[in-house]
Amino acid sequence: MSVSSIDLAVIPGDGIGPEVTAEALKVLTAAVEHDGVEVNPTHYALGAQHWLETGETLPAAVLEDLKTRDAILFGAIGAAPGDTRIPSGLIERELLLKLRFSLDHYVNLRPSRLYGTVGSPLANPGEIDFVVVREGTEGPYVGNGGSLRAGTPHEVATEVSLNTAHGVERVVRDAFRRASERPRKKVTLVHKHNVLVFAGHLWKRTVEAVAQEFPEVTHDYLHIDAATIFMVTDPSRFDVIVTDNLFGDILTDLAAAVTGGIGLAASGNINMDRTAPSMFEPVHGSAPDIAGQQKADPTAAILSAALLLDHLGHHQAARRIETAVSADVESRTGAARTTAEIGEAITRAVREA
Numbered sequence: 001m002s003v004s005s006i007d008l009a010v011i012p013g014d015g016i017g018p019e020v021t022a023e024a025l026k027v028l029t030a031a032v033e034h035d036g037v038e039v040n041p042t043h044y045a046l047g048a049q050h051w052l053e054t055g056e057t058l059p060a061a062v063l064e065d066l067k068t069r070d071a072i073l074f075g076a077i078g079a080a081p082g083d084t085r086i087p088s089g090l091i092e093r094e095l096l097l098k099l100r101f102s103l104d105h106y107v108n109l110r111p112s113r114l115y116g117t118v119g120s121p122l123a124n125p126g127e128i129d130f131v132v133v134r135e136g137t138e139g140p141y142v143g144n145g146g147s148l149r150a151g152t153p154h155e156v157a158t159e160v161s162l163n164t165a166h167g168v169e170r171v172v173r174d175a176f177r178r179a180s181e182r183p184r185k186k187v188t189l190v191h192k193h194n195v196l197v198f199a200g201h202l203w204k205r206t207v208e209a210v211a212q213e214f215p216e217v218t219h220d221y222l223h224i225d226a227a228t229i230f231m232v233t234d235p236s237r238f239d240v241i242v243t244d245n246l247f248g249d250i251l252t253d254l255a256a257a258v259t260g261g262i263g264l265a266a267s268g269n270i271n272m273d274r275t276a277p278s279m280f281e282p283v284h285g286s287a288p289d290i291a292g293q294q295k296a297d298p299t300a301a302i303l304s305a306a307l308l309l310d311h312l313g314h315h316q317a318a319r320r321i322e323t324a325v326s327a328d329v330e331s332r333t334g335a336a337r338t339t340a341e342i343g344e345a346i347t348r349a350v351r352e353a
């Protein structure tokens with residue numbers, strides 16, 4: 001689906017969010033210019049800072065407005081862990097997760113690729129090119145829990161993981177479909193069905209059933225704890241990983257670390273049925289420790305813009321971004337560059353492509 005303009009919602013958020021989003025928007029705009037496509041951005045002030053100023057997290061009218069856009073470019077939200085003015089989890093739950101849930105972003109797509117050997121802490125990383133298909137609307141993220149006798153020595157807190165046959169099946173089928181289009185055609189289910197038997201067996205049975213539809217795709221299984229070992233000792237074994245919301249969250253920060261750092265890790269929160277706009281964001285957070293200093297690497301946000309363009313059908317523009325990023329990352333010498341310097345270098349390369 002190619003259109004001549006992109007009606008883009010931009011949510012820069014908090015901390016380094018605005019810094020990296022500004023660069024991603026520049027690169028995205030340059031990438032589609034080649035094809036005569038315009039980007040019309042609408043910026044939305046949302047996040048922890050906005051809540052401090054207004055008491056708003058995600059007003060209903062703003063959510064409705066967001067639904068009218070082609071896609072959402074999201075920076076990062078969240079307060080510094082020690083900031084006691086903002087209740088822990090408020091912005092994460094009431095803004096970010098509310099967006100993912102309300103817009104039915106059931107595929108949380110998180111690709112990991114190693115550009116040369118630059119930046120990997122592994123001695124022999126091998127070729128790393130896999131994608132994590134993280135379930136995005138269920139699991140322990142649904143807020144199904146509570147606390148009895150809170151604050152007393154007899155407190156009992158629960159946080160129930162919700163897994164529906166519908167929710168698991170649609171994300172597993174997406175993982176198999178993606179694997180069927182990749183050279184290695186392999187799906188690895190990551191779970192913990194030796195302990196989480198109810199949810200784990202639903203995931204396992206679903207993988208076995210969906211696998212019948214994709215005879216060309218092989219599949220295997222790893223418990224999450226073992227998966228973290230192999231992510232470090234043998235990451236090139238992975239092609240497509242499918243996993244639940246929480247395991248996927250943890251595994252993708254680790255995947256980022258072994259492939260050059262969190263500053264390179266992109267993601268898409270995708271509604272594959274296209275009943276609402278999808279949202280693209282770096283895997284990282286608002287990084288309060290480096291915010292406002294132009295120290296953040298905008299590459300993760302820039303690669304998220306490439307995922308956005310792929311989703312909207314602008315594949316050539318997405319490839320221009322990936323090629324420019326790949327060249328930029330491979331030529332890095334370790335000398336410090338500002339967020340804007342990295343963004344401008346990649347924008348220039350995209351423009352000249």
Ligand SMILES: NC(=O)c1ccc[n+]([C@@H]2O[C@H](COP(=O)([O-])OP(=O)(O)OC[C@H]3O[C@@H](n4cnc5c(N)ncnc54)[C@H](O)[C@@H]3O)[C@@H](O)[C@H]2O)c1
Nearest residue numbers: 076077078079080262263283284285286287289290296297
């Ligand atoms: N999607 C999101 O918006 C999102 C994701 C993760 C965390 N958060 C929130 O962000 C806040 C901070 O969380 P955290 O510290 O656990 O995780 P974080 O990802 O913000 O930071 C972890 C570490 O990675 C570094 N880092 C992150 N992005 C970087 C970049 N682009 N370039 C260079 N270094 C980078 C940070 O400086 C920090 O040392 C919290 O409020 C958390 O809830 C939001």
Ligand SMILES: CC(C)[C@H](C(=O)O)[C@@H](O)C(=O)O
Nearest residue numbers: 078092093096097249283285
């Ligand atoms: C901030 C938080 C809700 C979020 C998550 O857990 O999904 C983040 O860690 C991420 O990886 O996007």
Ligand SMILES: [Mg+2]
Nearest residue numbers: 249250253283
């Ligand atoms: Mg995370």
